[in-house]
Amino acid sequence: MMVPDQDEQATLEVTAAIAAITAKVEQGGLSLKESADFGQFEDIVRATEDKYLMEDFSPRFFDLHGATAFWVGAYNGHGNLVSVQAAKVEDLKDRSLAEHWQQQQRRMFVDPNPQARFGTEHAYDAYFMRGRIVYHGNLWLRRDIRGQGLAEPLTQLGFLLSLLKWSPDYLYGLMAARSAEKGFGIRVGYRRFVPRGTHWERAPGHIRPDDWLVYATRSDLHGLAKLIVRTSGADPE
Template sequence: MYVDQMGDETLEVTQAVGLLQDKIRSAGLRLKESTDFSLFEDTIRATDDRYLMEDFSSKFFDLHGASAFWIGAWDKQGEPVSVQAAKIEDLRDRSLGQHWQQQQRRMFVDPTPEAELGEDHAHDAFFMRGRIVYHGNLWLRKDARGQGLAEALTQLGFLISLLKWSPDYLYGLMASRNAMKGFGLRVGYRRFAPRGTHWITPPEHIRADDWLVYSNRNDLITLARTIAAEGPG
């Protein structure tokens, strides 16, 4: 963990994590954090969507405990209710936008030659450098929505990332309709760019209207302090 970079804020972050866990468990859910991405893929296959993002697939990446983790939530019957994952990249030698040019092509264009990746990605992405966490593959079962669990689960993933890695940035790519409805703000993102990755011809399963949504380290610490002071939600 990189808690030494956070100083006095560590206790506030761990307090916030505990409060989020209490909220989630009070809904009758069992939580598990893991770095076993074979188990992650098995868990994904047991969900309604069965959607495994390329970013967290062993087909494209070697995911291990030093650089990635996932969190699952199960009901009392042992059925999956939620999954999410996060991984960190060391991008001190290039920007996030430059990183996308290589990584998005590897994941989407090479396997799907009819797809065409542009270069006009989110403006902010070309200024984001350092230790950068990608948070994604977030899924919540339909009958568990509308209860504040999406917010609590996502914030839990954010703050576990903060405790593990103390990143410079944590980001996601969010469908424009969700970003415009304020979902990104509710779950803890504090900065928004109305374009994420730029697609000229996107693969069939990729939305071309995503937003880059992100927070820096101070935003995440402020989120933790707010939860610690006021409680989840």
């Protein structure tokens, strides 16, 4: 009897978990679209009630393409956008996530806002996080579908697509303290929480200074896939 390869089995579990989540979202009356067209992403985000396109996912700051970034939209039966999210991967072999922030956040936020002051006392863990690192963000749900149990599977879908595409060492987000304290992060699949994200001495007006660094390791994400498969009754065999 042939013993299944562990990597292949892990891939089967991730694909089974994605299928289970997709089925759950579709049962909620939504359809899904994945894309790497960030020009279109900017247009659809600007048309939402929040209108907030994160600089990390703006083609004005970054050359975003299918090898390094994607976004997912969820649409209701009328074809209207009700949720969106995005993710991108950075290969940080030569520097830590905190060192990456020092360079990137300054370019995005301080250079256009001379009154802003970026600090140096970032989340402790960020000084040790290196390798292939995914940033997940720009998560938005239209108000009328909030509270219907869709936020969690939609967010998990973004996590597991990132895992399947890039097998990252880490996947992280920056989450408002209130959301982190309420447990949303743990429910969607983040497993590590640091009550400070990026350190601002004086934050730009549209940036929350109280964000937490929330993240998961590759092993955590595989554990999430196993949990989803087990609780959904899906069979990766």
